[in-house]
Amino acid sequence: MPPESLQDLSGYLDACATSPPTEGVVRVMAAAQSSAWANPSSLHGFGLRASELLERSRGRLAELLGASQHDLIFCSGASEAIHLALLGQAGMAPPGRLVISPVEHPATIAAAETLLRQGWEVAKVPVDHCGVIDLVTLHELLEPPTRLVSLIWGQSEVGTLQPLETVSRLCRSAGIPLHIDAVQVVGHRLVSADALGVDLLSCTAHKLGGPRGIGLLLRRRGVGLLPLIGGAQEGGLRGGTEAVVLAAGFVQALEEAHERLRSFSGLDPLAALRDPLLARLLELPGVSLSGPAPEDREGRLPHHSRLPHHISLVVTTASGVPLPGRELVRGLWRQGLAVSSGSACSAIVSPASRGGGSAVLRALGYPESHCASGLRISLGPWLCPADLERVPGALEQARRDLETSAPGH
Ligand SMILES: Cc1ncc(COP(=O)(O)O)c(C=O)c1O
Structure with missing residues (x-):
């Protein structure tokens, strides 16, 4: 029998689709909603309070994700972050080749299809029976006209984790920017974007007990991006009044996930x-x-x-x-x-x-x-x-x- 109340989570085994907000997240968001509801671009005290919370959230998320050398751009979710990463980075140079895998999330596939229409070539590195990319082929593809590599770190459907350290090392030595879709990994492993050496990293709050409707893109300083949505917010990279309350919920969710990981020596219990x-x-x-x-x-x-x-x-x-x-x-x-x-x-x-x-x-x-x-x-x-x-x-x-x-x- 389905549970009598959808409050009963004992049968909810679909965390990779989305996860219920934790009590802490709901509490933090309710507090932010009543104290920091204003437009963070406004110059009065209401706006300043919202902008302080937004910037505090940005700083804490960057710290938790080991991203001191990265800028953090808030988006509506990972689908948007992935589009900003791929189309925004591609927009900085004439068409070249994008390298992805055949097991990407539909957001990456959609962005790659847009690039194809813009004259880019898209190459897919084959995967083995477990979904792991072929590193030899990847290595061979890291030469002109390749301009960008984008890979899903933790595959949502079959659970594969790609050998990201090796991928990142190969891309760095070839001088090719690397974007990773870290949606299913963040919250389940301590991540350091600086140490990984990735140029762009996308993730989202709702897979780790945070709210739906907010994600982020980390962009290593110096990596160029053209905005997809015009406007002055987010350093001119993503127009639209920022979702301050959702950002506060994202921080709380990641704090809780990291506390859990840290109490088990960094391994997900x-x-x-x-x-x-x-x-x-x-x-x-x-x-x-x-x-x-x-x-x-x-x-x-x-x-x-x-x-x-x-x-x-x-x-x-x-x-x-x-x-x-x-x-x-x-x-x-x-x-x-x-x-x-x-x-x-x-x-x-x-x-x-x-x-x-x-x-x-x-x-x-x-x-x-x-x-x-x-x-x-x-x-x-x-x-x-x-x-x-x-x-x-x-x-x-x-x-x-x-x-x-x-x-x-
Ligand atoms: C691996 C992966 N990438 C990207 C996304 C898209 O995230 P969002 O729902 O925040 O747009 C998902 C969500 O299903 C995902 O599992």
Whole structure:
């Protein structure tokens, strides 16, 4: 049964789609809404109070993200930040080549398509069966006419973490600016944009217990950007009255996430919640992992690893016939569990998506028949081990219900 009240989060296993605002975030935003509601560009005391809070929020977020050598531009979310990074940086030079991967978020794909229409070339570095980019091909592509590289650090649908330190080193030694989409990583790992050496980094508040409607772009000083929205705000890089209250909520969410990470030596405690659940799910008939395996219990990192709060599965009948992920999502919700098939953004079926199957699973080499059979379970700090007890049984139930209703059963 779905929960009686949507206040009950014990069945909300869709953190990668969005996460509920924490109590602290709601409290901080309510306080900011009553004290700092004014336009931060106004010169009177009301405006000054709002502008002080905005600048304090900017400074604290930059500090938390290790970005002393970066400027921080607030945007409406990561989709906008990604567009500003790609189109804004591309606008500084004549058309060249943009390098991305085939497992990017739709926002990056859309920005790349805009650049294609503007005469740019777009190259996609292939990925292996786990979604990890081929570093040799990337290296080969880091020569003219390449002018920009953009990669998703933590893949939202299959959980892959790219070898960012190596990517960043390669881009730096080739002198090519690197943008990373860090949406699914920020809040789950301590990030230092300075130490990573990235030129541009996008993230968003709503995946880590903050409000929807605010994201940010970090821009290493000296990296050129043309604004997409004119206006004097954000150093002339993003017009529009700033969302001061949302910025305050973003800070609170990241403070809380970092406090949690710091109390576990920088490692996300959600991995310890995820691993036993994953082990039990993989014992079910017809259920297999997509994307990389988590790092082993001794903490040794394989050459690639996955987001700590992320499980992605491909589900078939016991005899191997692929089952529709969207139907499994509905079957799990009937039992009170909120999950998704693939990523929330790809659940919005676009005319370009062939047959509704996942382009990400396709890029990982899955046959077309299995590309609509993905299921994602993503965890957040509101969950405890007892909440997860019923998940394997519920998936087995949803799987069997579909199996028995499948034609030819
Ligand atoms: C990896 C990734 N990049 C970008 C975005 C877009 O973020 P926003 O919803 O803030 O525009 C998302 C959100 O689904 C995401 O998962």
